[in-house]
Amino acid sequence: MVDLLFANGTVIDGTGMAGYRGSVAVTGDTVQVMTGDVSAVDAGRVINASGYVICPGFIDMHSHSDLKLLTEPAHEAKIRQGVTTEALGMDGLSYAPTTPRGLEQLLVYLAAVNGEAPDVRWSSVADFLALFEGNSACNVLHFVPHAAIRVAAMGWSSRLPTDAELNAMRDLTRQGMRDGAFGFTTGGRTAIPTNWPPSPRWPPRRAVSTAPTLATPWATACWTHSARRWKSAGVPARRCISPTTTARWPAWASR
Template sequence: MLDLLINNGIIVDGTGNPGFYGSVGVSGDTISIFRGALNDVEATRVIDAKRKVVCPGFIDVHAHSGLMILAEPEHHPKVRQGITTELVGVDGNSYAPFTSHDDFLAFFELNSGLDGAPELPGNWSTVAEYLNMFDGTVAVNIAYVIGNSPLRISAVGWDEKPASDSEIANMRSMLREGMEDGAFGLSTGLDYPPGSYADTNELVELAQVAGRYGGIYHTHLRNTLGDQFLDPVKEALEIGQRGEIPCHLTHFYQKLTHSGSAKRLLELVDGAVGQGQDVTMDCFHYGYSSTRLLILIPSWAFNGGPEKLKAIIRSDEGRERLRQEIRPRSGSFTELMMTNFKQPHNLRFEGKSLAEAAEMMKKGEVDTICDLLLDEDLQISYVSPGPSLTTLPDFITHARTMIGTDAVLLGEYPNPRSYGTFPTILADYVREEGRLTLEEAIRKMTSMAAHRLDIRDRGMLRDGMKADIVVFDPDTVSSPATLQNPKQYPVGIDYVLVNGKVVVDQGQHTGALAGRALRHGRD
């Protein structure tokens, strides 16, 4: 007797192999696969999947849910896309281990425009304690990479200075412990202080530890380095090579600000792969980037930590220097749209551009940024032009690219990718434009990511695998989320199962919190 039978669908198993007519049985949290329709098997519940695709649950290899899912555990924006596992702790900005709770709170505030500042259901300090927070309490599975920022804050402090040998030894031992607790690797976000204060050698030292445990190096590049085009990629590849660790270039695309072509970026990756290096990438198909507004503040101002940073922003002298130095990272301030305001008197700025807000406040743009950041405890998030839309397909269709949403879950005007990344690939790349076969697109969303992370019992529909499953309609699947109206759930994602439990049922969330932390080496 099966708990559930998903009958007579088109099974696309995640390996890239052609789809076939078949059925998936679920017993507890594991699956069995059958060819064709089953009429004589007993099951507590039968879902008719006629003309629907049945595939493994999607794995998002760049998620900003590490805090928000604890506060909003049903996690609608993500699970309704068919996502059943997320990688959190990305961009070097992760929330364990922390040896001091004050440091945790300071970091929590510093990064609140990216990962939120929700009320948390408990405290933790180690990676093991943090992972325990997710078991049976959230809608999807959580895999975790350790950011170098918390390691550096605990071992070196908040200052912009090289780490000493003993500080590096401390970071290595914290990382070792976190890897033993089940982390999947090391992350960096080299546009974000204080993690970005680490030089290449320091990161090689850390990468070696994560590599020895079978982890990956997951990196948001140091975009300010050298030519600001190829040099950041070269640094990442060097860290991968010297650290003897797989190198994963996250949200990897050609920026509008790059001085050269997408081809040259991808040639670097192909060249490294040709030499035997293990390199992978992830991407989404949206022409907007999103992050915390604080990223516009230059790196030197973060020296010493958040309190010193706020003092600089507040001071006349600091403010004058910021006026000279702050520029849009891409596009103009007219195209930079802000969100995630909490103060009632600032709600009028939700979805407004920075230029509009400056006009409303009758201030210069930099003063507007500074005053709003102070007034909002740094929590503002924004959406602006970033990736070149023209060349995104070159990255997404590349043989070594998987899918990452980079979904920021904050404010009334989040990036539409937060709600639509996976369905958009299925709608645009597969159905409308034929850039990817259905099987290849699903492979990028499932087994490729599971393989990258070394998760062995998910990412494929095979007998005995875990029951993380999506049932969707290939003729209608799509995302209505747009820049102006981003908080819209996808169409055509009919059922989502996590660990054998139905979390999305006929397109509606059941409230089931069937997710848990995955632990590297044990899952």
């Protein structure tokens, strides 16, 4: 017996194969694709999927739902489009890990992008991820954001970090990865506050010399909204990505 049967739909299984007629059975945490006649399958519930597509949930790899998933955990705007996993911390703009003071500042500063703050507070990646467990309709991947660690280490100054401040950012990144982060992100000019005010004069050439050094052997590094600004600053993109390729760490640039 199966718990749930989606019967006689068009199955797109995510492998790249063309869609085909089939059914999908769910038993506990197990999903099984069935072809052919399923009328004899003993199912606790049957949903007629004729005329519909049955496919795995979509992964939104560049979202700004960091707070919306906490204030509106049903997240129907995405769930109804088939999105079941979201990547958080994009553009280097998110909230963990940081300090209590840095969190309050970031919640105000990023409200126009990520929405209003929930009633709860956190500092570490572990505490932040725990808020989604069992509460959010979507799964999440969290990336350590450059904004949060920079604000925690040196506030909102547009200058280069000192060695001590850079080491503090590295320590926060390492701990964030140990706590369950998927990677590390920057955005815009790869500085804080990236290409957004209040520090629009951050020199791009200096920025790219700093941000890549924060990635760790455990991190997938993600540079977002960056290619055009690298070019306008006269900085080859390969210079930004080379620290990760040299160390054989995964990296990607997201627009």
